[in-house]
Amino acid sequence: MHKIQEKILKLLENQNLNGLTLRQIAELVEEKFPQKIKHHLTQLQNKGLIKINSKTKTIEKIFRGTGVQKNLINVPIVGTANCGPATIFANENIEGYLKISKNILKKCKRIFAIKARGLSMNNAIVDGKNIEDGDYLIIDSEDTNPKNGDVVLSVIDDMANIKKYIWDDDHNQVVLVSQSTKDIPPIYIHEDDSFMINGKVIQVIKKPKMA
Numbered sequence: 001m002h003k004i005q006e007k008i009l010k011l012l013e014n015q016n017l018n019g020l021t022l023r024q025i026a027e028l029v030e031e032k033f034p035q036k037i038k039h040h041l042t043q044l045q046n047k048g049l050i051k052i053n054s055k056t057k058t059i060e061k062i063f064r065g066t067g068v069q070k071n072l073i074n075v076p077i078v079g080t081a082n083c084g085p086a087t088i089f090a091n092e093n094i095e096g097y098l099k100i101s102k103n104i105l106k107k108c109k110r111i112f113a114i115k116a117r118g119l120s121m122n123n124a125i126v127d128g129k130n131i132e133d134g135d136y137l138i139i140d141s142e143d144t145n146p147k148n149g150d151v152v153l154s155v156i157d158d159m160a161n162i163k164k165y166i167w168d169d170d171h172n173q174v175v176l177v178s179q180s181t182k183d184i185p186p187i188y189i190h191e192d193d194s195f196m197i198n199g200k201v202i203q204v205i206k207k208p209k210m211a
Helices: 003-014 022-028 034-046
Strands: 050-053 058-063 065-068 072-082 094-101 110-118 136-140 152-156 160-169 175-178 187-190 194-205
Touching: 003 022, 003 034, 003 050, 003 058, 022 034, 072 136, 110 160, 110 194, 152 175, 160 194
Parallel strands: 072 110, 072 160
Antiparallel strands: 050 058, 065 072, 072 094, 110 136, 136 194, 152 160, 152 194, 160 175, 175 187
């Protein structure tokens, strides 16, 4: 996700942007060109992350969550994440929905699903299940401050990946570690890099074994 979009979303968490001009929003995110704000607002709306009402001049952040139909929960699928190197683009447009019984899910609000690609996390255990290629991962979008050892969905330079999170206090760096049957080196992230945590993996929905 672009840095300007990240700044706009953070602003919306704590500040009302309703009625503000593009120039005023640009000043709040330290952007010189107001037209860039219009572009990024449109991108955020296309991704389903905000709702813009041009008549009332309101901007509302949309929390990714679920719709409930009796006993089934519609969990939005927002793309694919690579379990190896960060090579798959983090497209947050909703691609469809998983229908899952609420008796299966550990949490039903502000969650979304992402499909795992690769085998570099096939030794990682989340809620008693490992992460294999093709599995769906349930992400808690509210949990963006991980603890050491959490399995997280992160975005590095607009690329999504699934890794074990480690904060290396001695060297002031984030280390994203693979847990795999293969020997895959970690990813090292500096605090100034374009990097964000999109949520914690709280559950694995296994791909069925076909006979």
